[in-house]
Structure formats: structure tokens, C-alpha cells
Amino acid sequence: GIQVEQSPPDLILQEGAxxxxxxxxxxxxxxxxxxxxxxxxxxxxxxxIPSGTKQNGRLSAxxxxxERYSLLYISSxxxxxxxxxxxxxxxxxxxxxxxxxxxxxQVTL
Amino acid sequence: xxxxxxxxxxxxxxxGQSMTLQCAQDMNHNSMYWYRQDPGMGLRLIYYSASxxxxxKGEVPNGYNVSRLNKREFSLRLESAAPSQTSVYFCAxxxxxxxxxxxxxxxxxxx
Numbered sequence: 001g002i003q004v005e006q007s008p009p010d011l012i013l014q015e016g017a018x019x020x021x022x023x024x025x026x027x028x029x030x031x032x033x034x035x036x037x038x039x040x041x042x043x044x045x046x047x048x049i050p051s052g053t054k055q056n057g058r059l060s061a062x063x064x065x066x067e068r069y070s071l072l073y074i075s076s077x078x079x080x081x082x083x084x085x086x087x088x089x090x091x092x093x094x095x096x097x098x099x100x101x102x103x104x105x106q107v108t109l
Numbered sequence: 110x111x112x113x114x115x116x117x118x119x120x121x122x123x124x125g126q127s128m129t130l131q132c133a134q135d136m137n138h139n140s141m142y143w144y145r146q147d148p149g150m151g152l153r154l155i156y157y158s159a160s161x162x163x164x165x166k167g168e169v170p171n172g173y174n175v176s177r178l179n180k181r182e183f184s185l186r187l188e189s190a191a192p193s194q195t196s197v198y199f200c201a202x203x204x205x206x207x208x209x210x211x212x213x214x215x216x217x218x219x220x
Contacts, residue, residue, distance in 0.1 A: 001168070004151075033209060043199065043211040086151055088209075096142075096167065097209065099151030 002027045004089050006100035013077050013107050021072040021103045023087030031090035031097065032063050034072050038083045046072070046085075077107045111135050115200045115212035122190045122219045130185040130215050132200030138210075140203045141183035142167075143175060145196040146214075152199060158183055159205070190219045 003026035013019055025032070034046040047054050047061040049070065054061055058077075063070040074081055084104050088097035115132045122128055134141065139160045144152040144167075154167030158177040172194060174186045183202075187194060195218050203209040 035211075041197065041214050043214075045208050045210060048208040088152075096154060096157055098168075099144075099153070101149070101151045 002029065002089055002091060002098045004087060004098050004100040006085075006087050006103050008103060009101070010104045011106070013105065015078060015107055015109055017077050017107075018073070018075045019077060019105070021074070021085055021087075021105075023070040023072070023089075023100055025068050025070075025087075025089040027068070027091060029065065029068075029089040029091055032065075032070050033088050033097065034061055034070070035086040035088065036081075036083050037086065037102070043086075074105075077105075079107045079109065081105060082107050113200055113202055113210055113212035115198075115215055117215060118213065119216045120218070122187075122217065124190060124192060124219060126190050127186065127188050128190065128217075129187075130198055130200070130217075131182070132184065132212060133182045134200075134202040134210075135181065136202060136210065137180070138202035139180070139205050141177065142201040142203075142209070143173075143183070143185045144199045144201065145169065146199060147196050155185065155198075187217075190217075192219045195219045 005024045032050045051065045058075045060073045084102040088099045090097040113134045142157040143155040156175040161180045198215045200212040
């Protein structure tokens with residue numbers, strides 16, 4: 001099956017800093033999503049982005065499907081951005097997703 | 110909006126006991142999923158249902174059974190719980206090939 005790798009595994013930022021999280025996947029995909037898991041365990045969908053670029057406030061994401069990677073940009077980070085960011089990729093029509101192991105982000109004052 | 114609702118939120122089982130995790134969605138989604146998350150790891154797919162009346166195995170199906178009761182509900186059953194099944198379980202749903210929405214998780218401990 002498809003393999004999904006995320007980097008870096010851990011990231012510590014000061015509030016206000018910018019960051020880029022990377023997701024590499026091993027095969028062609030037609031489904032690529034980014035999620036944020038907050039410290040209480042809740043999983044929130046950030047982007048559905050099998051290709052192209054999207055922006056939502058301070059967050060944006062770009063997927064280059066032909067080169068098999070996706071990037072999540074966080075600008076002007078806030079303490080509420082802390083948590084784990086997961087990338088998940090899938091092929092076929094059933095929307096099955098394979099998750100990476102995540103990037104744990106800690107934003108400090 | 111309720112979204113995806115799963116119960117119970119917390120459960121402690123003894124080895125060998127059985128239990129069913131319930132999940133319901135009110136977004137009229139065709140596809141539903143059960144994932145498990147272990148410490149320091151991403152989510153792994155247990156079973157999924159692409160549409161009402163169909164179910165398929167995911168990456169880690171051993172020790173579990175599922176039932177897609179109707180379009181709204183998708184249950185996960187542990188017939189004989191084992192300590193290796195201690196985990197956080199997430200139910201999710203989506204329209205085919207689209208954004209996935211997760212429930213709040215069920216914390217299961219098997220002693």
C-alpha cells in the first residue's frame with residue numbers, strides 16, 4: 001500500500017514564527033488531506049488538497065502530485081496551533097486514507 | 110450540528126470481554142470508517158464501509174467486526190478483547206473521495 005512520511009517529527013516554535021511541514025507519499029494519489037489533532041485529541045480537517053494550493057487564514061497548503069509531496073505552511077504561529085499535524089493520502093474511490101506519523105508542534109510564548 | 114457521534118467515550122474492559130462501539134453521522138455521507146490510534150503513531154484503518162450494505166477490511170482488521178446498520182450508523186465490535194486492543198478509536202465519515210470528518214474518539218483500556 002501507499003507509504004506516507006512526514007517531517008520534521010517534532011517542531012518547537014516561538015509565537016509569531018512561521019513553519020513548513022512536509023508530507024511525502026509513495027504513489028500517485030487522488031486524495032490528500034491535512035489534519036490537526038489538538039491536545040484534547042480532537043481531529044480537525046484542515047485541507048482537502050489532492051493537488052494545487054489552498055489557503056485558510058494563517059494556514060496554507062500546496063500539493064505537487066507529480067512529485068509526490070505536500071506542504072503545510074503555518075504563518076504567525078499562535079499557542080493554539082500546538083498539537084499534532086497529520087497528513088493522510090489515498091488512492092481509488094473509497095476514500096481510504098493512509099496516515100503519516102505526524103509532526104508534533106509546540107508553540108511557546 | 111452533531112456531525113459524527115461515537116459512544117462510549119471511555120471504557121475499561123477485562124481481557125476476554127466483548128463490547129461494541131457505536132457511531133452515527135448526520136451528514137448523509139456514503140462512506141464510514143473506523144480507525145485506531147496508538148501512542149506516538151498515526152491512525153490506522155480497521156474497517157471501512159464505502160456505502161450502505163458494504164464493508165471491507167483495512168490495515169488492522171484482526172480481532173474486530175463491523176456492521177453498517179444503515180446509512181447513518183457503523184458499529185465496531187470487539188468479540189474477545191485483548192490488551193493489544195487498548196487504544197483510542199475514531200469513527201469517521203465522508204462523501205466518496207472527499208473531506209473526512211472524525212468523531213471525538215473513544216478511549217478503550219483492556220486490562
